[in-house]
Amino acid sequence: MNHYLYRVFRAAVVFAAAAILPGASAGGLLPVSLNLSLGDLLNPGPPIAPVVSPPAPVVTHAVSFTVHNLNRSRVPCLSDGATYTIRGHLVMPATHPAPSSVTLYLHGLGFGESFWRFQNPAGYDFTADMASRGHASVVIDRLGYDSSPHPLGFNVCLGSQADMAHQIIQQLRSGAYQIDAGAVSTFSRVALAGHSIGGSTSQIEAYSFGDIDALAVISYADLGASPETLLALSSASLICATGGRQPEPGSPAGYAPFGVSDADFQALMFHHADPAVDSAVTAQRNLDPCGDLLAAAPALAGNVANLALLGIIHVPVLVMCGNNDAVFPPPACTLQRGLYLGSPDTTLNLLDDTGHAVTVELNAPVFRQRLSDWLAARGF
Numbered sequence: 001m002n003h004y005l006y007r008v009f010r011a012a013v014v015f016a017a018a019a020i021l022p023g024a025s026a027g028g029l030l031p032v033s034l035n036l037s038l039g040d041l042l043n044p045g046p047p048i049a050p051v052v053s054p055p056a057p058v059v060t061h062a063v064s065f066t067v068h069n070l071n072r073s074r075v076p077c078l079s080d081g082a083t084y085t086i087r088g089h090l091v092m093p094a095t096h097p098a099p100s101s102v103t104l105y106l107h108g109l110g111f112g113e114s115f116w117r118f119q120n121p122a123g124y125d126f127t128a129d130m131a132s133r134g135h136a137s138v139v140i141d142r143l144g145y146d147s148s149p150h151p152l153g154f155n156v157c158l159g160s161q162a163d164m165a166h167q168i169i170q171q172l173r174s175g176a177y178q179i180d181a182g183a184v185s186t187f188s189r190v191a192l193a194g195h196s197i198g199g200s201t202s203q204i205e206a207y208s209f210g211d212i213d214a215l216a217v218i219s220y221a222d223l224g225a226s227p228e229t230l231l232a233l234s235s236a237s238l239i240c241a242t243g244g245r246q247p248e249p250g251s252p253a254g255y256a257p258f259g260v261s262d263a264d265f266q267a268l269m270f271h272h273a274d275p276a277v278d279s280a281v282t283a284q285r286n287l288d289p290c291g292d293l294l295a296a297a298p299a300l301a302g303n304v305a306n307l308a309l310l311g312i313i314h315v316p317v318l319v320m321c322g323n324n325d326a327v328f329p330p331p332a333c334t335l336q337r338g339l340y341l342g343s344p345d346t347t348l349n350l351l352d353d354t355g356h357a358v359t360v361e362l363n364a365p366v367f368r369q370r371l372s373d374w375l376a377a378r379g380f
Helices: 001-019 027-036 040-044 125-134 160-173 197-209 225-243 262-269 275-283 290-299 304-310 333-338 366-378
Strands: 058-068 083-093 101-106 139-140 189-197 214-218 316-320 345-351
Touching: 040 366, 058 125, 058 160, 083 125, 101 197, 125 139, 125 366, 139 160, 139 225, 160 189, 160 197, 189 304, 197 214, 197 290, 197 304, 214 366, 225 262, 225 290, 262 275, 316 333, 316 366, 333 345, 345 366
Parallel strands: 101 139, 101 189, 189 214, 214 316, 316 345
Antiparallel strands: 058 083, 083 139
């Protein structure tokens, strides 16, 4: 993007923020925007010195959270307001005292918590590796996926998924959740990380509730989705328009695939992966709630209100993407970094020879190391 177009784009975002958020210019958004140059946007930031520590023993607990499918976020969409149990795992180092900080991870379209705990073939268990480096992680099946309930797919949306993430964050702080054994851990600091549409959901949670200490947006950008991505969403929307499909036998309908065929899914997700991993991940892929899919399309169309609201996120933000991402190809993620006008600490980290599904590509160890370093440098 040349300098003139960049200035026009930047000004549009800033003035939208001022129009939508009363007092935005007085509150600090405009000074931040004026102090950021094109070089700031394109520069991924100074390297962070790796934090090296010996591997730690790892403990894994099944956990569950009682949540209400409400939408009190700043993104209007429909939810049923019902109560559900969201299931997942807490994976952390078996140290004493236990960690006081944790990161909640949200998966994207087509996946479940297995995206973060992929175990067969071995070598791709993100949570176990992060725990061995000293990090506590909570991974969940979002509502509508795998071990969590499957409501009618039109009764859940990105706004309600963000609200449920907010409820889980509060329970991690207070200890008001269930664990399979031992005492419940409480955490004074919580980071939120989302992959793909989980990154969009994480942003919505961050600017709607302001209750996290750090934000990682992984393989997601609000601008610059590829034509293939938009086609996949359009195809899913057509399936939803006819009522959608059942994600599990006997469950309500209202679900559709992101990528009509397995080949479509693989082309979007993978760049350089072990063929055995490619096949195993594809075999586990999920249908997605139509409410999520239908909300994703406007989110990727440059929704001005959403772009402006990103400016009120005030915590450290990491944008991490593969340079060979078929869903959000360059320079989408480079531009994304410049949208967090209110954050005093933004980092761009681009992974060479890596596609969209960063946890299960051959370059996954590099992804884990860089994310670990970023979290550690910010007290996690």
